[in-house]
Amino acid sequence: MNPYLDIILRSIAVYFFMVIALRVFGKKELSQLNTADIILILLISNAVQNAMVGNNSSLEGGLVAALVLFVINFILKKIMYNSKTITQLVQDKPEILIHDGIIDFKALAKLEITSQELEEVIREHGVEYFKDVKLAMMEIDGNISVISGDKTLKQTHHKRKIHKTLGALNN
Known part of the structure; x- marks a missing residue:
């Protein structure tokens, strides 16, 4: 050949x-x-x-x-x-994590995201409480987008930074 x-x-x-x-x-x-x-x-x-x-x-x-x-x-x-x-x-589909302040715990479990990790992400977007989130989605690229119900807050885009052990990579 x-x-x-x-x-x-x-x-x-x-x-x-x-x-x-x-x-x-x-x-x-x-x-x-x-x-x-x-x-x-x-x-x-x-x-x-x-x-x-x-x-x-x-x-x-x-x-x-x-x-x-x-x-x-x-x-x-x-x-x-x-x-x-x-x-x-x-490509995977985007997943809704929070809709109108209600957390989808099944989606979090499927994606292996803890509520503490989700709290961190919404804080990075300038939102203090889950109930203030209009929509939070795990995008196809692995980032989480957050849209609040507050019209005065500027929406931001942050990469998730979750520290996992080497053993988690093998799962």
């Missing part, structure tokens, strides 16, 4: 493996980059490098693998833009 075709096929396989792995492990993981997560990302990138380029450690082999990743990502985004079905397969 042509060595560059081999790199192309390997890179595509690794890309789709990573898309599936991120889908399985959930959007919550995307918004929580702590030290253990950064280490995990570095180790994954090192582990899949050889899976993509095989024995070819040349500059050309690395550039072909990188180009394939950019192209396949571009194509997947175009397909997702045009296909709701593919988008639903690749």
Whole structure:
């Protein structure tokens, strides 16, 4: 087989493996980059490098693998833009956490978010009490958006920063 075709096929396989792995492990993981997560990302990138380029450690082999990743990502985004079905397969749906001051404890349990974590997020958005939240949603990118009922409060956008142990990454 042509060595560059081999790199192309390997890179595509690794890309789709990573898309599936991120889908399985959930959007919550995307918004929580702590030290253990950064280490995990570095180790994954090192582990899949050889899976993509095989024995070819040349500059050309690395550039072909990188180009394939950019192209396949571009194509997947175009397909997702045009296909709701593919988008639903690749991305999770947003989840309502609070609606008109009422907390959805089933959604919190499903997403493994504690009420203390949710309290922290709403405070970061300038809201003191759950009852003052008109809508709080876990977005598809793993961030939590909060809209208060108070027209004078400016809405803000914060990343969730929840510190988990390395053992939690393996769950």
